[in-house]
Amino acid sequence: MQQNEFFTSRWGLILSTLGIAVGTGNIWRFSRVVAQNGGGSFLIPWVIFLLVWSIPLIIAEFALGKSTRLSPIGAIGKTAGKNFAWMGAFITFVSTAIMFYYSVVAGWCIRYFVSAFSGDLFNTANHLNYWQQFSESGMPVFFHLVAMVIGGFVIYKGVVKGIEKANRYLVSSLLIILIVLLIRAVTLPNAIEGIKYLFTPKLEFILDYKVWLNALTQNAWDTGAGWGLIMTYAIYMKKKEDIALNAALIGFGNNSVSLIAGITIFSTVFALSSTDAMMQISQSGPANTGLTFIYLPLLFSKMSDSILVNTIFASLFFMALSFAALTSLFSMIELATKTTMDFGLSRKKSILIVASAGFILGIPSALNMKFFINQDWVWGVGLIISGAFISFALIKYGVDKFRTNIINGFGSDIKIGKWYNIIITYLVPIEVTVLLLWWLISSTTWDPEWWNPFHTENLGTCLAQWLIVLSLFIMLNKTFVKNVLKNEN
Amino acid sequence: METIITAVLVIGTVWGGVIIFIRKAIKFEKNKKEIPE
16 A cells, blocks of 8 residues: 655654653553552563563564554554454554543543633642542533544644644643653652652562562553554654664653653652652542542642642643643544545545544543443453554564564664564563453452453453454454455555 | 662663663664655
8 A cells, every 4th residue: 555644754753652652641550550569669670561561562563564554454464464354453443442431531631731720620629529520520521522623633634734743742842841840849848758769669569470560561551562553653654764763762761751750749749748648649549530630639739839830830730641641542543543544435534433433432431430440441451462463463474584574674773683583472472461361360359240241340341342342353354354455465 | 778779770771761762863863864765
């Protein structure tokens, strides 16, 4: 398939791809998971898994997109063989199912930015009540619509005028805002206690296998590796563009942002919390919203005696969060749009279908927190299977051939050695198996009726929804091949 | 002491990685301007 639109420069590509990787997970999930897993003890495996999960899979995604110029259905079908196009469809579906509720999350962030900017957020002393009143009303549907309209408009404008331009402004602004917040946070009295907690390792935690599994999960969910999103943006990279160096920059850049956000949140909470700081950071709250939407607004109101200063910093925080959510949402909308385009539709028609479907299918998550939690659970764990399918495609093609001809092929700035073969062939499949078994077996312990597919968060609901989607896609494999791979030999 | 070692290792690896790869990217980008698409 002839590709006509490309990112104008390496920096445009890097900022756009960083926009995928940096999402709300860097800002609110990272701090909570670090707090629950012993601070510094968590950071050591977290760095190790950046090297043996995230970066190798980001490299694979860049290479699959650049070499095939097709969305995941075509890319996996062309690389692993036509019998496996359904795996690409599964990868696409998982990220699209996440898009439905992630747009709701982006809407929450926009709503809180508006509230902080207008001063409304500080008109209440009870932030739990403020959150409940918002989340139980119809307002999340309106802000979900706002997020989907913004995302749809950016994708409608295309790669250069839409994705690249928006990410250049939003990701650059996000990084600047985070650094401003970091400087403010570390200069608060007692902030050093938070930083100390963040970096102090505890032996009992390092020896706990759960800390290692949580570190791997954070890398799997937070970097965007294995989602098919980077693969989609890589379709638009120029032939002379490098793969390995850009992938490494995205992986390290993403985890750097997590670290900046972590230092900011730990410093702020330890400096301003009048009660147990650790309990406040590690509390989940409904759909893991506790720290961000309930506790941090309270802390921002106590940041200084000046309401103006507090308003500015709260607005900056929620603006950063909105930018992080939107730039990730763009990539999810683009993945679904590009897939539809691969079936022969124009960008205009595709975006209309995707944005409308995205809005309608996101409404249940906007209105019902149990539905939201169910979808987050089922497709969040489903992402691990997506990572396995990408690894499988490379193994089927021949990892050494893939590395030599594609990753180290035309345009490569740095060459990847044979260590890559070992990681993709052995380590990633082991990581996938252990992680899947751990999550699924754990889920049987927190629900006595673990087999019941109508429960919110258990093994039964995962298996039921995965099996329906996988069976459907396996049956439709010939249709995928006929439509998406019709021009390929 | 272990706090400082962990901070140096983690920040050094993660932020160090960014600095090293940005410098490499700038260097390679200069050479690539000559390559036509």
